[in-house]
Amino acid sequence: MCGISGILNFNKEPVKPEYVEKMNTLIHHRGPDGKGVFCEDNVGIGSNRLAIIDLRTIADQPLFDITERYVIVYNGEIFNYIEVRDELLQKGYKFKTKSDTEVIINAYIEYGEDCLHKLNGMWAFAIWDRKEKTLFCSRDRYGIKPFYYYKDADRLIFGSEIKQLLSRGIRKEVNDEMVYDYLVFNFIDHNELTFFKNIFKLPAGWKLTVKNNRLSVARWYELPENRLDDSEIASLYRDFYELVYDSVRLRLRSDVEVGSCLSGGLDSSTIVCLMHDALVKEGKTDIQKTYTACFDDKEIDERPYVEEVIKQTNSTKYYLFPDSKQLLDDLDKMIWHQEEPFVGFTVFSQWSVFKKIHETGLKVVLDGQGSDEIMLGYFSFYPFYLKRHLLNPIKFISEYFRAIGKTQLGFPKFTANLFYFNLPYIRYKEVRSSAGKFIKQDFLNSQNRKNVFYEMIGAGDLSANRMANLWNISLPSLLRYEDKSSMAFSVEARLPFLDHRLVEYIFSIPYDFLIKNGWTKYVLRESMKNKIPEDIRLRKGKLAFSVPQKRWFKEIHNDINDMMSNDFRSGKYVDSKKLLHVLSSPKYNDKVISRVLGLEKWMEVFDLKS
Numbered sequence: 001m002c003g004i005s006g007i008l009n010f011n012k013e014p015v016k017p018e019y020v021e022k023m024n025t026l027i028h029h030r031g032p033d034g035k036g037v038f039c040e041d042n043v044g045i046g047s048n049r050l051a052i053i054d055l056r057t058i059a060d061q062p063l064f065d066i067t068e069r070y071v072i073v074y075n076g077e078i079f080n081y082i083e084v085r086d087e088l089l090q091k092g093y094k095f096k097t098k099s100d101t102e103v104i105i106n107a108y109i110e111y112g113e114d115c116l117h118k119l120n121g122m123w124a125f126a127i128w129d130r131k132e133k134t135l136f137c138s139r140d141r142y143g144i145k146p147f148y149y150y151k152d153a154d155r156l157i158f159g160s161e162i163k164q165l166l167s168r169g170i171r172k173e174v175n176d177e178m179v180y181d182y183l184v185f186n187f188i189d190h191n192e193l194t195f196f197k198n199i200f201k202l203p204a205g206w207k208l209t210v211k212n213n214r215l216s217v218a219r220w221y222e223l224p225e226n227r228l229d230d231s232e233i234a235s236l237y238r239d240f241y242e243l244v245y246d247s248v249r250l251r252l253r254s255d256v257e258v259g260s261c262l263s264g265g266l267d268s269s270t271i272v273c274l275m276h277d278a279l280v281k282e283g284k285t286d287i288q289k290t291y292t293a294c295f296d297d298k299e300i301d302e303r304p305y306v307e308e309v310i311k312q313t314n315s316t317k318y319y320l321f322p323d324s325k326q327l328l329d330d331l332d333k334m335i336w337h338q339e340e341p342f343v344g345f346t347v348f349s350q351w352s353v354f355k356k357i358h359e360t361g362l363k364v365v366l367d368g369q370g371s372d373e374i375m376l377g378y379f380s381f382y383p384f385y386l387k388r389h390l391l392n393p394i395k396f397i398s399e400y401f402r403a404i405g406k407t408q409l410g411f412p413k414f415t416a417n418l419f420y421f422n423l424p425y426i427r428y429k430e431v432r433s434s435a436g437k438f439i440k441q442d443f444l445n446s447q448n449r450k451n452v453f454y455e456m457i458g459a460g461d462l463s464a465n466r467m468a469n470l471w472n473i474s475l476p477s478l479l480r481y482e483d484k485s486s487m488a489f490s491v492e493a494r495l496p497f498l499d500h501r502l503v504e505y506i507f508s509i510p511y512d513f514l515i516k517n518g519w520t521k522y523v524l525r526e527s528m529k530n531k532i533p534e535d536i537r538l539r540k541g542k543l544a545f546s547v548p549q550k551r552w553f554k555e556i557h558n559d560i561n562d563m564m565s566n567d568f569r570s571g572k573y574v575d576s577k578k579l580l581h582v583l584s585s586p587k588y589n590d591k592v593i594s595r596v597l598g599l600e601k602w603m604e605v606f607d608l609k610s
Helices: 017-026 081-090 100-118 162-166 176-185 230-234 236-250 266-281 303-313 324-338 346-359 381-387 393-407 411-422 424-435 450-457 462-473 475-488 500-506 522-527 549-555 557-565 576-584 590-605
Strands: 002-009 034-040 043-049 070-078 121-129 134-139 148-151 155-159 206-211 214-219 258-261 289-293 316-320 364-366 492-494
Touching: 002 017, 002 070, 002 121, 017 034, 017 043, 017 162, 043 070, 043 121, 070 100, 081 100, 100 121, 100 134, 148 162, 155 162, 176 424, 176 450, 176 590, 230 236, 236 266, 236 500, 236 522, 258 266, 266 303, 266 364, 266 522, 289 303, 289 346, 303 316, 316 346, 324 346, 324 475, 324 549, 324 590, 346 475, 381 393, 381 411, 381 462, 393 411, 411 424, 424 450, 450 462, 462 475, 475 492, 549 557, 549 590, 557 576, 557 590, 576 590
Parallel strands: 258 289, 258 364, 289 316, 364 492
Antiparallel strands: 002 043, 002 155, 034 043, 070 121, 121 134, 134 206, 148 155, 206 214
């Protein structure tokens, strides 16, 4: 795991090494174990290394192939690097390291851009061909690792973080379109734009190429459209379990110790229990380490469930207790690392977990991101699922009443949500009305973003809604939080549920095995019988990443008042008087406050004016 930097001057002007070195310095936290710069004529690339596989300095980057024609900088991990390396050895390739980085560069030499389909992992990399003077960059299938870039007539600048690009003198301007989508729709990371005007991110599963000074960006990965046949359905739960297990097993490959985040929910409990089984099978007696954010509020405290997992796996547990004081102390630093606003302070809970992981000396952990998006784990999927059964009244009624009991929402709220999620024009009207309570009317009317809302939210069926969550609404923001929070503390987070083999298999499963009898993620629950504690396997109403946000805001009420009153930077967008009125209400909307606070502090930290 590392951070990468790069500059390519289209005007043939030589790249000064100190420019790339400065970009490296800004992301030292991503890779404190080694650094390097390669500059030649009009190109310069650099890397900061977090050493995980082949810890020797010979594996540092930038790394050349044997012929020194190609040079690579790379951020991520290729978990099947051993298998790909063996295949390349049989073809006659020579290796000077045991790193996955050298596997990528040789796979590129052998297979060209098709090498991407050989790789199982997470990555953002750039390869410079010194002979052909071409640059090839890629981001992994689901966007686990970031890749930002800026282009004008004279240059291309890219890196793992936005602050690297800003260091090259790019004019800092707020992207009003993103601010609008954020404040009104609660959207972030839903397209290639960033909150900084003219700075873009390479989308998940896309590649960037520069040849003959011409830049092209294109998708390289699409989910295959496969469906299980009857014979494959018969072995569904066994095959699913084997894929999940193997995904966890592969992600234990490391030359340093591996731990895990543990929330007490179905996903993280599955990972920790399978880690234990894999370690036992490999004859490793190392005791696992798990990390959990805890709260005194019984409604969101996970410790009773976590203790069941700890008992089954004999893991060493680390409990931490984020609070409002720590939030205030860390807020500026957290925003500096996140680089863009976020949609709630649940991210602080995750931030605190990675901070604790770093304090205990671990460099690698497994985490459960991605499961809800691919296995229909969110409640918002349920209305679309029920809609599919409108022509089958018996099925519809059966699933309807079973779901009410499993979600614990109660009849009135469940029914209201059933209509709300299936009627996008009502949702649009609702979000516009809510936004008018704190957003300035001239800004609210200045942008015509209705088509964006409908594109993201107005999915007409379950399939389109799942794809929107995978590529736009949910997963991209969660992966940004995961990457930025983990790398802020020099920790690599590995996500077994986003193994492409597992994702593609899940997308081939009929929906009635993903949601069934009122249960979401049904296939996971069935496959993990006798593998995880039964109370967790059949847990109802789990709220992911919950924090006592409303209570925190009450505790720091005066500080928020000061932020909204003095040198209010987001005054172009937000009516501070209306906002303070909302804040003073006994039943205020804490989600509104979190969005405005996130925007205001982001503008302050990055010294932006509206």
